[in-house]
Amino acid sequence: MTSALKYRIKLATAVALGAIALICAGATALSASLATMDIPLASDLTPAREARARLLAETPGGQALALEHNAAVLRTSPLNTDAYLRQAYVQTRSGAPLDAASLDALERSYTVEPFGSGSAHWRLAFIFEHWGEVTPSLRQQAAQELDALIMAKRPFRPKLINNPSGRLAAVLLYEKARRAQAIKQALEQSSVPAG
Incomplete structure (x- = not known):
């Protein structure tokens, strides 16, 4: 087999695999966008x-x-x-x-x-909106996640919660986490030797 023939076979194989990949990607995208249509x-x-x-x-x-x-x-x-x-x-x-x-x-x-990077805000808002329905365990985990969010200096707006009891809990937990962060920062700054 000549090198030119080998090259043509490799090229044809690559083109065929590329075409199959494109067809699969297109079918998946179409299937995802058309929720009621079944695509084999x-x-x-x-x-x-x-x-x-x-x-x-x-x-x-x-x-x-x-x-x-x-x-x-x-x-x-x-x-x-x-x-x-x-x-x-x-x-x-x-x-x-x-x-x-x-x-x-x-x-x-x-x-x-436990500390969702992409889902933290949504999950916290959802839990606070359903504060009266969630378990004590979920409340505790939400408080810990809110602490982590504040420590990571990522914003959260507790006043946007519609459920009054959830909004109150969110505001109180948010302020508690902010105070803890401020205390931690103050302690870190006071322990840094002057240079």
């Missing part, structure tokens, strides 16, 4: 299911299907914090209070990611 193979991929669950969670009457897709995401990605949070969120979309499965999903979200 692509609809069963985790990113497509997650996108569908996210879209259906916001669609009136789509909660049951959103939970179905979300459960499929959790079967394939049990460390997906967003999927646990979505499960709790979908439960409340109909106006129903948090149930045992939702509370368990919130607990699992803290197990998977």
Whole structure:
């Protein structure tokens, strides 16, 4: 076999694999954007299911299907914090209070990611909005996450919480965390030798 023929075979293989990858990516993107359309193979991929669950969670009457897709995401990605949070969120979309499965999903979200980088603000706001429904364990974990958020100097706006009891708890915990941070900074500054 000549080197020119080898090159052509390699080139044809690379082009074919590239085309297959593009087709798969396109099918996945299409499947994710069209929540009600089933596209063979692509609809069963985790990113497509997650996108569908996210879209259906916001669609009136789509909660049951959103939970179905979300459960499929959790079967394939049990460390997906967003999927646990979505499960709790979908439960409340109909106006129903948090149930045992939702509370368990919130607990699992803290197990998977105790101090969520991308989900911290949303999770805290959600927990404070449902302050009367969450367990003492979730309240404690939310307080610790808020402390971590303040220590990382990331903003949080407790006064935007609509639930009066949740807003009060958020404001009190926020101020407590800010005071603790100020004390820590003062101690660090006083222990630095003058140079």
